[in-house]
Amino acid sequence: MIDTNDKVQLIVGLEIHVELATKTKMFCRCRNNFGDPPNTNVCAVCTSMPGTLPVMNALAVDYSMKVGLALDCNVPDYTKWDRKNYYYPDLPKGYQLSQYDLPLCEHGCLEIPLADGTQKKIRVLRAHLEEDAGKNNHEIPGATGVDLNRAGVPLLEIVSEPDMNSVEEVAGYARSMQRLVRWLDVSKANMQMGHMRFEPNINLHITRDGTTYKTPIVEVKNLNSFRSLEGAVAYEFKRQYEEWQKDPEGFSLKKLGKQNRGFDDAKGVTVFQRDKEDAHDYRYLPDPDLPAVIIDDAWRERLRDEIGELPLARRARYIEEYGLSFKDADALTQDAATGDILDSAVKAGADSKRCVNLLLGRGAAIANERECSIADIGITTEQLTELAKMLADGDVNATAANKVFDKMIETSGAPREIAEADGLLAVKDTGQIQQWVDDAIAKNPQAVDIIKEGGKKKEKSFGFLMGQVMQASRGAAPPAEVQKLLREKLS
Amino acid sequence: MSQKIDADVVRHIGKLSRIELTDEEMRTFPGQLTDVLQYFDKLQELDTENVTPMVHAVELKNILAADIPHESLTPDEALKNAPDREGDFFRVTKVLGAGS
Ligand SMILES: [Zn+2]
Numbered sequence: 001m002i003d004t005n006d007k008v009q010l011i012v013g014l015e016i017h018v019e020l021a022t023k024t025k026m027f028c029r030c031r032n033n034f035g036d037p038p039n040t041n042v043c044a045v046c047t048s049m050p051g052t053l054p055v056m057n058a059l060a061v062d063y064s065m066k067v068g069l070a071l072d073c074n075v076p077d078y079t080k081w082d083r084k085n086y087y088y089p090d091l092p093k094g095y096q097l098s099q100y101d102l103p104l105c106e107h108g109c110l111e112i113p114l115a116d117g118t119q120k121k122i123r124v125l126r127a128h129l130e131e132d133a134g135k136n137n138h139e140i141p142g143a144t145g146v147d148l149n150r151a152g153v154p155l156l157e158i159v160s161e162p163d164m165n166s167v168e169e170v171a172g173y174a175r176s177m178q179r180l181v182r183w184l185d186v187s188k189a190n191m192q193m194g195h196m197r198f199e200p201n202i203n204l205h206i207t208r209d210g211t212t213y214k215t216p217i218v219e220v221k222n223l224n225s226f227r228s229l230e231g232a233v234a235y236e237f238k239r240q241y242e243e244w245q246k247d248p249e250g251f252s253l254k255k256l257g258k259q260n261r262g263f264d265d266a267k268g269v270t271v272f273q274r275d276k277e278d279a280h281d282y283r284y285l286p287d288p289d290l291p292a293v294i295i296d297d298a299w300r301e302r303l304r305d306e307i308g309e310l311p312l313a314r315r316a317r318y319i320e321e322y323g324l325s326f327k328d329a330d331a332l333t334q335d336a337a338t339g340d341i342l343d344s345a346v347k348a349g350a351d352s353k354r355c356v357n358l359l360l361g362r363g364a365a366i367a368n369e370r371e372c373s374i375a376d377i378g379i380t381t382e383q384l385t386e387l388a389k390m391l392a393d394g395d396v397n398a399t400a401a402n403k404v405f406d407k408m409i410e411t412s413g414a415p416r417e418i419a420e421a422d423g424l425l426a427v428k429d430t431g432q433i434q435q436w437v438d439d440a441i442a443k444n445p446q447a448v449d450i451i452k453e454g455g456k457k458k459e460k461s462f463g464f465l466m467g468q469v470m471q472a473s474r475g476a477a478p479p480a481e482v483q484k485l486l487r488e489k490l491s
Numbered sequence: 492m493s494q495k496i497d498a499d500v501v502r503h504i505g506k507l508s509r510i511e512l513t514d515e516e517m518r519t520f521p522g523q524l525t526d527v528l529q530y531f532d533k534l535q536e537l538d539t540e541n542v543t544p545m546v547h548a549v550e551l552k553n554i555l556a557a558d559i560p561h562e563s564l565t566p567d568e569a570l571k572n573a574p575d576r577e578g579d580f581f582r583v584t585k586v587l588g589a590g591s
Contacts, residue, residue, distance in 0.1 A: 022558050023558050023559070023560055024558050024559065024560050024561075029556065029558075029559060029560055029561040030560070030561070030563045031560045031563065037566070037579065038566065038578070038579045038580050039566040039569050039570065039579050039580065039581070040563065040565075040566060040579075041563050042563055042564055042566075042569045043561075043563050043564055043569075044564075047564075047569055055554060055555070055556045056554065056555045056556065057555070057556060057558055058555035058556060058557055058558065059557075059558035060558070061555060078546075080546060080547055085507075086507075087507075087508065087509045088586070089581075089583045089584075089586055094508075102546075136586060137580055138586075140577050140580070140582070142585060143575075143577060143582050143583065143584065143585055144582075144583050144584065144585050144586045145577050145578070145580025145581065145582060145583075146580055146581040146582075146583055147579075147580055147581075148569070148581070281507060283507070286546065286547060286548075288547075288548050288549065290554075291547065291549050291551035291552050291553070291554050292546070292547050292552050292553075293552070293553055293555075294552045294553055
């Protein structure tokens with residue numbers, strides 16, 4: 001609990017490592033494939049054989065620049081590579097190729113949604129490209145096994161300013177970044193496959209009796225799920241405040257500086273990590289093997305064209321153009337493909353409202369079951385357009401449309417053919433509907449009596465008769481028409 | 492003037508490089524490394540007033556390759572010169588603590 005005399009502000013900056021979805025590695029053309037058998041995607045370059053020469057992956061540079069441009073970063077004319085020296089078995093060269101003083105992207109921002117419906121801008125200090133390390137296997141008794149498949153996979157490190165002040169803001173920023181890199185199609189951003197890893201820097205600014213105290217900054221290493229990111233930040237908030245209460249003068253940034261901690265997922269606590277001795281003494285030096293990258297306006301423009309409309313711009317357009325609520329517009333702009341399908345259907349003449357209802361109705365429900373995006377359930381523009389038009393023309397009612405929707409996702413069939421085959425087309429033949437209504441009345445004299453008496457149970461019985469007609473038509477009768485005919489007959 | 496390399500600095504560099512130094516080495520290296528750095532002091536004497544700082548030694552730019560996979564080595568080829576292996580892993584001394 002926070003003492004009423006204290007004003008406590010949480011300060012968080014976040015480093016996010018994003019693995020880029022290139023086919024090949026950063027400096028050699030071995031495959032960038034998660035989950036392959038150990039040491040099958042390795043060559044002389046990524047095993048660091050003497051005398052080998054790294055060559056940059058052009059697509060990885062493009063992908064990184066796209067992220068930078070989308071974050072409104074400055075993508076400078078000149079960028080170069082440096083060696084970050086440290087010794088660990090998963091890094092056979094003894095240095096990691098990275099970017100030190102001249103990164104590919106700097107000074108941008110990312111807008112995140114807040115719970116109260118407003119937005120907040122989180123500043124991005126820099127984003128630089130580097131190579132991932134290999135993987136250590138600790139399951140071998142008495143030794144460590146090294147798999148170099150991941151060594152050299154392109155990694156974009158995005159570093160924010162310490163602009164986040166709550167667990168929700170940290171989560172919002174991380175999720176917004178995931179959405180952005182997926183939108184740009186530069187990373188699958190799959191947490192289970194380690195495509196995104198987080199390292200928050202956390203401390204507190206506490207004001208008591210007019211004096212402001214700063215707690216030591218804690219960097220929590222290697223978090224690879226949103227849950228552990230949120231857990232680590234929440235835990236540090238509590239832990240640092242309690243530590244500070246015990247010793248307000250001693251537990252300070254000035255006295256203790258920066259510390260590294262790890263996160264124990266099972267216990268939900270951060271644990272002290274013995275400072276890797278001189279961990280920050282990386283002795284960066286320019287890499288002589290890799291020439292500089294010179295970027296001109298033509299290059300930047302080509303990538304801006306490829307990026308096209310960004311999520312926030314599209315969301316604003318949906319609210320404006322299609323008259324959607326913020327919530328619906330936001331749900332449709334979680335990825336690029338879903339909105340692309342919607343826009344193409346509207347362009348092909350479908351009614352935007354009906355398309356949106358279909359996508360956010362059964363579409364979102366199926367996506368939720370499958371834990372994928374709406375586009376990824378496999379709906380095509382043609383299917384959406386046709387089904388929306390059938391609804392508009394009264395060829396199917398809403399219930400039938402949902403059935404058609406499910407079946408067209410299941411079978412990849414055309415909506416009209418499915419509706420015909422399954423008898424889901426609305427019956428426009430009034431004579432036929434009349435017949436069903438007459439049958440229902442004839443077979444259920446009890447219900448008819450109740451309705452004619454006009455008592456409390458009247459509406460319930462009316463609903464029962466409606467149901468009988470709909471059942472007889474196998475859902476194909478237009479409900480409004482059935483209701484009208486029933487009321488006429490029973491009044 | 493460059494930094495003087497004393498025994499503490501040598502021990503520090505050794506630790507960073509995971510190299511254990513013998514007493515004999517601890518006696519000879521400080522002097523040798525100091526000599527090397529003093530040589531750089533000589534270069535500092537040059538007048539570079541009107542010379543643009545060089546950020547890179549190679550006068551090439553934008554050497555980029557297309558993102559097309561090539562054949563990698565087989566695990567046996569990759570592990571051929573390794574001091575030790577465990578299945579298809581490189582086998583190294585047990586590492587503890589941080590890292591992946
Ligand atoms: Zn390779």
